[in-house]
Amino acid sequence: MEAVELESKGSHGGDADRRTSRNDRRSSWGCTLLLVNNSLQYMSYFGLSTNLVNYFKVELHADSKSAANSVTNWVGTSAITPLAAAFLADSFLGRYWTITIFLVISVAGYGVVTVSASAGLQSAVFYAGLYLVALGGALSPIMASFGADQFGDNESDRGRQSSFFNWFYFSINVGSLVGGTVLVWVQTAHGWLLGYGIPALLSVLALALFSAGTGAYRRHQPPAGSPLTRIAQVVVAAVRKCDVEAPDDAALLHECDGDDGMSAIKGSRRLAHTDQFRFLDKAAVETAGDKQGAQPPSPWRLCTVTQVEELKCVLRLLPVWACGIIFTAAYTQMSTTFILQGDTLDPRLGSFRIPAAVLSVFDTLSVMLWVLLYDRAIVPLARRLTGHHGGFTQLVRMGIGFIILTVAMLAAGALEVARRRVLSRHGMFVDADGAEYVPMSIFWQVPQYVVVGAAEVFTFIGQIEFFYDQAPDAMRSVCSGLAAASFALGNYASSLLVAIVVRATATGGQPGWIPDDINNGHLDYFFWLLAMLCVGNFGVYLLVARWYNYKKTMD
Incomplete structure (x- = not known):
């Protein structure tokens, strides 16, 4: 078909090809800048957030509870503000100008945080900068939508668009890896001025890169009103x-x-x-x-x-969105019960001691590896089998992630059973420094972190692509923001679930499943419960996916 069309165009065919090639190069260059920009933003964010609780305790002299609450309040605000930014982008400002304005706000926020840290200003000033960052950094759904806008609607462009979402999530994890390790080390070794000054400089660089790519962004979705x-x-x-x-x-x-x-x-x-x-x-x-x-x-x-x-599209999205809440509730165990489990295990690696929280780096590395495997190996193979431009439909991709996360919960439960057996046989080991732990290496936790990373690549990236693709053209930023809202609600659901389990199981003098000392509890039962919830959630998801009708346009 293409050969016939080119022949009929005669000499104009070569010009059309050259124009298409130039547009493709512009699109690729623009998207590359967006990915680098996104990575820099997340380096700054995680460079600020990862060690934030210690800043509250050491520099602002907050107690542990107040410091923890301050961090969770700020993180919660950071998860909600993307919806407000997305609303402005779709309704009034457009995605380009929303990104520009909010990047400027972000730069101002990091600047205030850095000045506050260097000058020893009052906590009110630091809080002002912190919440400017929470507002200005609310760009993930808009950045994802703006990047996807750069591609056309033909089969080839849709395949490249699907690949863009994979690399967009990859860029987030690169940023979190560098920000959560290198920048935290800088703060610990060289102080808060340099530790917060670097994120401020990275935010300036992110703004400069986005502005530099202005001429390369080939498509702009105009604002369409509220x-x-x-x-x-x-x-x-x-x-x-x-x-x-x-x-x-x-x-x-x-x-x-x-x-x-x-x-x-x-x-x-x-x-x-x-x-x-x-x-x-x-x-x-x-x-x-x-x-x-x-x-x-x-x-x-x-x-x-x-x-x-438009309204029907939103109503169809909501059940799919709701299924993501339980997924996130199980996913967040990585930062809670996984760490409680790891705190009891042998942390030694030669002369080093590995904190349980550090093992989350294996989740990040797993995500980066699985993005490469998915984009370069799984999608081409699946495309040949299914004929779909993305290898799998978005609903199938998310469903696979639901199954994988269930496996992760089962792996965590199996490790807990093994940990309790070792504890009952050998008791707690006490080293020369007086530290107590079960004589079982903490690195037995690595497989469950790796499996969670694989689940992220299938479900979270699938969500980003799904909400963008299935949203009406004039509501893509807002609908993409639903993924962030689902993540926030999943965290709340996890906290509620833990509270219910503690209240229901700690009765009649029993310590319950999740006591302060988990050696006296049954964390394995909690992981089995989560696995059952994942299975039930997947069953509901199958019904929702079967009922769902993909959006069709008239073009």
């Missing part, structure tokens, strides 16, 4: 026409004129009608009252099919 307003208009119009019968023929529903495939929503393609949520179709039924008058009817009375389908 998506909340458009959603409210559909609901109000449908309720007003609750007594109206929606026609079986979708062609009779109201839609904007034109054959260019674009809708009345600025920068948004027309969406094909779907049969789900048929009640909402009433909002697009043109009644006799709508036809009266010289002016077109108010969108609070009559909506287009595309506007109705």
Whole structure:
């Protein structure tokens, strides 16, 4: 087909090829800058956040509980602000200008933090800088959406777009690896001024790189007004026409004129009608009252099919999004119960002692390795078997991650059973420094961290791609922000689950499953519970995936 088309174009075919090649190079260069930029942002963020609790305790003289609460409050704010930034990007500013403005805010935040740390200013100043960083660093969903915008809609570009999401998550982990190790070491060895000054410089470099790539960004999604307003208009119009019968023929529903495939929503393609949520179709039924008058009817009375389908897209996304909450609740065990388990194991590696929290580096390394394997080996093989441009559909990819995380919980439970057996046979070992631990190497935890990393590559990256691809054109940043909201709610769900388990099992004088000294508890039972929740969540997910209809555009 391509050969025939090129021959019919004659000498113009070569010019078209050259233009396409130049556009591809521009797109690749722009996306490379975005990936480097994203990595620098996360180096700065993790360089600040990883050791933040110690800054509160040492420099601001907070007690352990206050320091921990200050960090969790700040991290929670950092997880929620992306939704606000994404709303601004889709509604009013556009993705390019939102990224630019928030990068400037981020630079200001890191600058205030650095000045506060160097000058010994009051904690109020430090907090101001810290929360400026939380606001300015809320760019992950917008950066992912803006990078994906640089690709077209043909089969080749969609394959490259899918690969971009893999490398986007890879760049996050590169940033977290460097920020959480090298920059934390700088803070410990050379003080807070240099330790926070480097993240500040990296944030300046991130802004400079993004600005330098301005000419390479080939596609910009224009802001289309508030998506909340458009959603409210559909609901109000449908309720007003609750007594109206929606026609079986979708062609009779109201839609904007034109054959260019674009809708009345600025920068948004027309969406094909779907049969789900048929009640909402009433909002697009043109009644006799709508036809009266010289002016077109108010969108609070009559909506287009595309506007109705926008709301349907969001409603279809929500069950998939909800399944991600339980996934995240299990995933966050890496920073809680995995560490409790590791704290009791033999930390020695020659003359070094490995803190349990450091083992999370194996998760990061696993993610980086699995991204390479997935993008270079698994996808080409799966593409040949399935014919899908991404190897797997996004729903299948996320489902595979759900299964893998279940395996990780089973691995953690099996290790806990083995740990308890060693404890019952040999008791606690006391070394020359008086430290107590079970005579079992902490490196037995590595497999469960590696498996969690594999689950991330399938599910978290699949989520980023899925929410971008299945969102309406004018709501892609907001819908991409749902992944961050799911992560935040998953952390809350994990805390709630632990509280429920402790309350339910620590009765009648029993220590319960998760006591202060886990040697007296049954952490293995908790991991089995998590595995069961993962299995149940996967069962619900299968039903949701079977029910889900992929978005279709009219172009």
